[in-house]
Amino acid sequence: MMRKANTPRRMRYALPARMTVAILSLTMIAGAAACEGTIPEVPSASSSTTASPDMSEAQEKQIRTEILDLIEKANESKQTDTLAQRMSGPALQIRTSEINIAKVTGNLNSTTQIPKDTTQVVIPTNTGWPRSIFAITTTTSDQQSKRLMVITQDSARSNYKLWGVARLFDGAQLPKFAVPQIGSQMGTARDSGLVASPTDAVAQYADVLQNGSGSKYAENIASDSLRQKLEELTQQVAEGMKRNNGTEEQVFTPAKDQIAVMRSTDGGDLVVAQIDSVWTRQAGEGRESQPANDAEVALFGDRQATSTMRVSYINVLAMYVPPAGSNQKITAVGAERQPVKIEAL
């Protein structure tokens, strides 16, 4: 502390050295302690109860585009060995059959078209597998009806494959689903709260297909064009058979575990299932049983016809199962029917 001799009234007071150092060191510590800042913490995962879609719309479009590109390539090359990469279930069998028919006839049936654009995409929110995407395409270029595509991923380590395609009936009303940004929940084959579980609904429909109006479930199923067409077809064939003293029989059997269910926002389910049918035609009086349509002809090829012919069809049915308590009937909204095997027994 220094004191000037000539300043009696005011003391000259210089800051002691220690205090200066203390002040400076304090501020220095504050400055040097945090050079990079505090290390950020990973925010604790907020487990949200709302499920998120399994993929984005862009991802879904990319997947669908890859599938359709592969199918198109196989169509053009009329090769079926690559189909298994991106197709499975009834769609694979149907497409294989169609390509085989095209080998004979030269062109694929126009009903095999699948447009690339969609009018609605239903993306699942399931965390587990299998997962299914329901995509509804636009109408085809030649004004055919829309297609309902079911694209399924069976496990985490497999890719999405086209499992089923159904051509929608004219005027069919589809239930409502949430937008792809929200996603929809998939259903199971044993969903409750409906007029019938999906498995039962398919069984009832198969019974109605087989027995027509005489089926005990005829009241549960709404009338649709497939049933009408099938009834007409069956009637024609039956008349023809009767004239020749022949018999015919169609047996519809739902395929086991070949079913995809998506829950709609109104409580009902959209069910897509495979129904196998075997059509046995026996010509009477020693006649030959011939293929009934062009497809059968193409499939049958050059083989020798016998009196009995058995044709295996694969039917893909898309139906809406309404919720319990509503006064609606199980309604088929789309179908696909393709012979896949023909045998002359």
Place this chain on the structure above:
Amino acid sequence: MRRHVRRAVVMRGIVAPIFGLIAVACVVFGALNAVVWKPSRDISARAQVSGAQYVTTDPGVLSLVDSSVRVTVESDASQADGKTTVCVALGSGKDVAGWVAGHAHERITGLSDWRTLSTQPAAAQGEDSSSDDDVAFKDSDLWTAVQCGEQSVTLRAADLKSGNDTVALIDGGNDQASLTVTMHWVRQNPPDFATPLYFLGGLFAVLAVLCASVFAMEPQRRRKQTAEDSTGETGQEQQEVALGEAVAGSLSGVTKGIAGIGSLVNPKSRHTRHRHAGPGSANHHAGADAQDAAPVIIDPSRRNMLASQSAAQGDAAVAQDALDTPSIRRQESSAGQGGAQVEEAVETSVISRQELQDYFARLAQELPPDKEETTPEGESTASAEESPSEESLSEHISEGAAAAVSEITPDAGGERQSESDSATRPGAAETDADGDAVISDVRSDTVQAQEDQAGEAGEADDATGNDDGPKADGEGDSQ
């Protein structure tokens, strides 16, 4: 040293320099933090993982430091170990969990420090769904982005929002290899430590300026007080003030201090404040500002001998009456300041001897006979005592002088007043507001009784109705 000077010295000499130094230090360290100690923009953290084929990041790790990250994976696997292809993919948490189900893997959980990623092993969960017809890692539909390479691979992820579910999955090819995972971020908003320090520096600079100028200035305001501070003489009187006066004086001092601060804003308030505070704060002023006040003239004629004598005798009623009325005068004369100047104008003139004699003559006539015996001074009042000395006066009274009246001169009054004060008589110097005879006190126990009587007689003109009181009390009750 005087308090105000000391305050200025402390403020200017100690506090202001301290604040100034702190301000300079803050600015210096702010500049250092902006240049040398600037937080780096590039953050690169790595982790070494071995014994697991799959490495996943926890949700939120990719966007931990910034919304864009570059993930680099290097494998030290040799060709002999089998697959050496290293792949990195981005996907949602549930997709990645589905892919590694049934496999034990390592989790990258965050940053342990700015250069190291923290990892944690995770046990196998769920069932292993791998089969022969599995799709290759690179071809899976699950990933939003995927990169593969031999021995090392780099993947960039951008636009990761915090809360995004995107996680990274690293496939090392086989579980024999040791993987080095590096995550590199470029911070767009590194922390800024300079600005708060600059702000602090400015704040302390302002404080330093304030301390050097304004806070050190307060004593100056006091210098402008009305100069009624008592001199050293009245300082002695301070010790004899009553407790009530002392408390009142302190309170007024506090309010005066607050008024002093307020006067910073409104200089005029100073003077008005002083005027109002004068009467009630005479004592405090004398004690606090004794040095600053100009000398004050004490007028012994202001003293109320009746009150002082009564109080000394323990006569509460009389003393209280005497005290109440001339209370203002008493305080003023004892402290001799404050509004005393105002009161001076109201001061009574000196009672002439003639008037006093006349009064005592009347008093003697009115006194009852028995009292007359005890107060032979009734006649002797006529012989107006002129001796200024205490001894002569007491002699006169001992001879039966009715009135112990001293020739009232300022000097004599002052002497007597001081003597009377030394006898610790509260309210020793009093002045009668009505201009009655002010009788100086005589501090002699032997003559007190007689003096009281005389004093009481002298107070006959008191307007408060002590006419009867002094007479009656003077004879019998004055003690």
